[in-house]
Amino acid sequence: MYKNIIVAFDGSEYSRAALIESSNLIKRHGGKIIMVHAVYFDEEEFTLAPEQREKRFELGKKLCNQMRDKVSSEFGIQVESLVCEGEPPDVIVDIAREKKSDLISMGTHGRKGIKRLIMGSVTSKVIVNSPCDVMVVKKPCTECTGEYKSILVPFDGSEFSKKALEHACQLSKIDKAEIKVLYVIPRYEEMIEFFKTESIKKSLAQEADRIINEAKKIASNHDLTADERILEGHVGEKIIETANKLKNDLIVMGSHGWKGVSKAIMGSTTERVIMNASCPVLVVKT
Numbered sequence: 001m002y003k004n005i006i007v008a009f010d011g012s013e014y015s016r017a018a019l020i021e022s023s024n025l026i027k028r029h030g031g032k033i034i035m036v037h038a039v040y041f042d043e044e045e046f047t048l049a050p051e052q053r054e055k056r057f058e059l060g061k062k063l064c065n066q067m068r069d070k071v072s073s074e075f076g077i078q079v080e081s082l083v084c085e086g087e088p089p090d091v092i093v094d095i096a097r098e099k100k101s102d103l104i105s106m107g108t109h110g111r112k113g114i115k116r117l118i119m120g121s122v123t124s125k126v127i128v129n130s131p132c133d134v135m136v137v138k139k140p141c142t143e144c145t146g147e148y149k150s151i152l153v154p155f156d157g158s159e160f161s162k163k164a165l166e167h168a169c170q171l172s173k174i175d176k177a178e179i180k181v182l183y184v185i186p187r188y189e190e191m192i193e194f195f196k197t198e199s200i201k202k203s204l205a206q207e208a209d210r211i212i213n214e215a216k217k218i219a220s221n222h223d224l225t226a227d228e229r230i231l232e233g234h235v236g237e238k239i240i241e242t243a244n245k246l247k248n249d250l251i252v253m254g255s256h257g258w259k260g261v262s263k264a265i266m267g268s269t270t271e272r273v274i275m276n277a278s279c280p281v282l283v284v285k286t
Contacts, residue, residue: 003031007022105137139280152239155181209230236269250280
């Protein structure tokens, strides 16, 4: 399914996990990996310590060459490495576009709290601007197999969630994975401060059934059966709770058409899931 994968690599355990996960995918299904290491160096730093620029490039090349050789030898796959100067999210997205990649794989440091929200993250910016799907890997390297047996798809009937479910169905055929579809009924009374009558409750339940039946139809078109769940509450929280309870090894989500970095930084559902999920999250954009 994914044959040309960009792996954002900075030498951290998180980026190594993304590399190993991707290497397992390529080993099992074919294709190639391009490791991308970004060296950021602003004008002020250049003025104060110009020698640091070359040192960072040399360190980046050393890190990438070591991992490239190790992965090529261990997995027997084609690996290319690139060390470029610039803001990491810009470098990653530009190379993905230039190389016509079909997936960007990256780890995340999982920073939480207001400081993280204010400063933003490489992960958020890459997802917002990526020309292809993005997989965020959040698990130890030893657990990275590139194989998925239980996939959770949050589904709300939007075109974005339909795309996500279509991708999940394709992955399911590859690994014979179970598909779990989740629809979360929002707590509208908390959002717009109205009293939820029995009539409104009934209407929301009917809408939930309609949306879930739409998901089941999509799965059926792929000759698959999706196990569905309907819950009520905060969407992000219920996705995380469900993934933990069902022990899903992959969450597949739509991107909801973000435009502009602020949309990702200021608390979207996908952002919250990525921050808190214990399994990889695949954000479908294409």
